[in-house]
Amino acid sequence: MPENDRLSGCLDEINLEFVEREATPRLLMKLSIQLHLAGLSLSNTVSFLEIFGVDRVRSTVHNWVHKADLQPESGRRPNHVAVDETVIQLDDERYWLYAAVDPDSNDLLHTKLEPTRTNVIADQFFAELREKHDVDDVIFLVDGAVPLHRACEKHDLDFRHERHGNRNSVERVFREVKRRTTSFSNCFSNVEVETADEWLRSFAFAWNQLI
DSSP, X not given: XXXXXXXXXXXXXXXXXXXXXXOSOHHXXXXXXXXXXXXOOHHHHHHHHHHTTOOOOXXXXXXXXXXXXXXXXXXXXXXXXXXXXXXXXXXXXXXXXXXXXXXXXXXXXXXXXXXXXXXHHHHHHHHHHHHHSOOTXXXXXXXXXXXXXHHHHHTTOEEEEOSSGGGHHHHHHHHHHHHHHHHOTTTTSSOOHHHHHHHHHHHHHHHHHHO
16 A cells, blocks of 8 residues: 555544644644654654644644544454563553554554553453454464463463564564653653553554554
8 A cells, every 4th residue: 555545544544523622724633643653753743833834832732642542443353463561661660561463464453551460461461352353263472471371371362482583573563662752751751551551552553554
């Protein structure tokens, strides 16, 4: 699919029903949301709006992104799913980010942000993933993390211990999330975990549209 078709389709899926009174043209609002989720900092997104004579502060763009409530599409039927977990910093606290990726398409299927790493949370992650997508017959690619193995066994899912290969798809997602949160400190600084979770779902939406 041509890149401009992807961008156009992504813009069409950004719902602005939350807007009541907003002087900014809707197309510019959609472009601002998309550009920020694609990697542009809030400061640079505000500078982009200034080119069109629109004066907005960073918090306004931030609110647009979160109120749009963007989420990755459900109902996927992949052949393989790579699952992994990594540490994410929220201010001075450490959280665990769980992610599932389709290695064939590199689509981000599901994310979950938790304050700890346990068997119960891994079980919940797989339960949520099964509710969102048709994954009961796929092969899961996991590393040596015992909670992930136990969760697959509990849900009677086929899994394969793999350190590299197709599992690299989920590592690419983690690298981009960490790049964003370290480069643009306004992403995961001074925010509640619920806000960070919303940003991750929005990021997943944009990732799937533009990869």
